[in-house]
Amino acid sequence: MRIISANSIFTGINFLSQEMALVIDDFGLLKDIVKKTEIQSSEIEHYDGIIAPGFVNAHCHLELSHLFSQIESKTGLIEFLKQVIAKRNNFNKKEQEDAAIEADFKMWESGIVAVGDISNIDTTFKTKANSKIYYHTFIELIGLNPLHSETIFEKGLSLLKQLENYNLIGSLAAHAPFSSSKLLINKIANYNSSNNLAFSIHNQESEEETKFFAGRPSGINDLFAYLNIDINWFTPPKTSSLLSYLDVIPNKKSLLVHNTFCKEEDIIASKYKFINWCFCPGANLFIENTLPNCDLFLNHNQNWCIGTDSLASNQKLDMCFEASILLAKSPSISIESILKALTYNGAKALGIEDKFGKLIIGKNTGLNLIQHSDTQLNFIKKIA
Ligand SMILES: [Zn+2]
Structure with a gap:
């Protein structure tokens, strides 16, 4: 199980509130979207940038x-x-x-x-x-x-x-x-x-x-x-x-x-x-x-x-x-x-x-880490 957070998380349609994190199960499927306050901070994998679906x-x-x-x-x-x-x-x-x-x-x-x-x-x-x-x-x-x-x-x-x-x-x-x-x-x-x-x-x-x-x-x-x-x-x-x-x-x-x-x-x-x-x-x-x-x-x-x-x-x-x-x-x-x-x-x-195209509970639709500056969008890596 992984708990993933980032500076911002895009669902495919809009941005999640910044207090939310993604729960990914051992098969790579999105299990849940939870408040970070419900999780011990040592368990959270945090990424610098935007996380978006594949x-x-x-x-x-x-x-x-x-x-x-x-x-x-x-x-x-x-x-x-x-x-x-x-x-x-x-x-x-x-x-x-x-x-x-x-x-x-x-x-x-x-x-x-x-x-x-x-x-x-x-x-x-x-x-x-x-x-x-x-x-x-x-x-x-x-x-x-x-x-x-x-x-x-x-x-x-x-x-x-x-x-x-x-x-x-x-x-x-x-x-x-x-x-x-x-x-x-x-x-x-x-x-x-x-x-x-x-x-x-x-x-x-x-x-x-x-x-x-x-x-x-x-x-x-x-x-x-x-x-x-x-x-x-x-x-x-x-x-x-x-x-x-x-x-x-x-x-x-x-x-x-x-x-x-x-x-x-x-x-x-x-x-x-x-x-x-x-x-x-x-x-x-x-x-x-x-x-x-x-x-x-x-x-x-x-x-x-x-x-x-x-x-x-x-x-x-x-x-x-x-x-x-x-x-x-x-x-x-x-x-x-x-x-x-x-x-x-x-x-x-x-x-x-x-x-x-969007985060779907029970599915792996891909997770990409992206960084954005001015008119540049940079793919950093695949997270899942
Ligand atoms: Zn063509």
């Missing part, structure tokens, strides 16, 4: 870990995607698996206990099944031509079946509005809604997406030309990309990732969907050298969480690194708000808030 990384691509330091930074999304497509198969299966195993281990060591992870293929299923981390896998589907949506959807279901054979939990996800038809997004959303599962899509990551949907010349046209895919049939909806598919995504269980070029009118128009906005600032700096306007989302009282994205587009998979970028960009973000984004909000977005 981090929930809401967006990652473990299967791109082998592309660490392989992709040129700050070239924009279109060049980035071209480089990933050209390079991701230059490595054999073992190299890909070894990179995923190392990235998974480092995430665990940096206090991450649960991940929302994108898979296009099955290379990381074994790693995820053997991991100490809980994974919710998003099987990601790509296809702008609505004529192909049924075939792509069926392939997605069959990959999801393979995932389930590893006893892993997953759902379907669309890649992005410029690469997934509205019909396909609708099919995915309906499947997830009817199974009460989380939905995910990369949203408004680049200005090129905005131009493409407005019918202006865009790098996305170049990308399709590079891939030899004819999109002459495509009629731009002349709205923002988000507004073009908003009506078909699920209420409450939709995770929209990046949102770097999301405008205030998009946020206002989408309020009725209770979207979970996921920010991946490290990847935004790496790919587009820009950041989302977090203050806009905060001003509109939106749910937001944090993801690391992949090692193809980031120097590390480290939640405090991501949080520190956001704090430096938006100093008005409170410490409570950023800690909630690192823990409970991510868990809620993935639909796992009964297992992770």
Whole structure:
């Protein structure tokens, strides 16, 4: 049995009163939350800093870990995607698996206990099944031509079946509005809604997406030309990309990732969907050298969480690194708000808030020691 106290203890939702301590049993489970005055002070393990539940990384691509330091930074999304497509198969299966195993281990060591992870293929299923981390896998589907949506959807279901054979939990996800038809997004959303599962899509990551949907010349046209895919049939909806598919995504269980070029009118128009906005600032700096306007989302009282994205587009998979970028960009973000984004909000977005993201009596949801100064959040160590 351990009695743990710290300068402050964050539950995942708010701070506990400073007189409280955590009782952890011999199996590492949270047994009770008690007043320190009820315990002999010699029995208390005290830590200098903030103790919080394990981090929930809401967006990652473990299967791109082998592309660490392989992709040129700050070239924009279109060049980035071209480089990933050209390079991701230059490595054999073992190299890909070894990179995923190392990235998974480092995430665990940096206090991450649960991940929302994108898979296009099955290379990381074994790693995820053997991991100490809980994974919710998003099987990601790509296809702008609505004529192909049924075939792509069926392939997605069959990959999801393979995932389930590893006893892993997953759902379907669309890649992005410029690469997934509205019909396909609708099919995915309906499947997830009817199974009460989380939905995910990369949203408004680049200005090129905005131009493409407005019918202006865009790098996305170049990308399709590079891939030899004819999109002459495509009629731009002349709205923002988000507004073009908003009506078909699920209420409450939709995770929209990046949102770097999301405008205030998009946020206002989408309020009725209770979207979970996921920010991946490290990847935004790496790919587009820009950041989302977090203050806009905060001003509109939106749910937001944090993801690391992949090692193809980031120097590390480290939640405090991501949080520190956001704090430096938006100093008005409170410490409570950023800690909630690192823990409970991510868990809620993935639909796992009964297992992770907050202190739960009878469970081990991870305990991290963090220190905070100005705009820096530093992970110190895992306590449990
Ligand atoms: Zn991503």
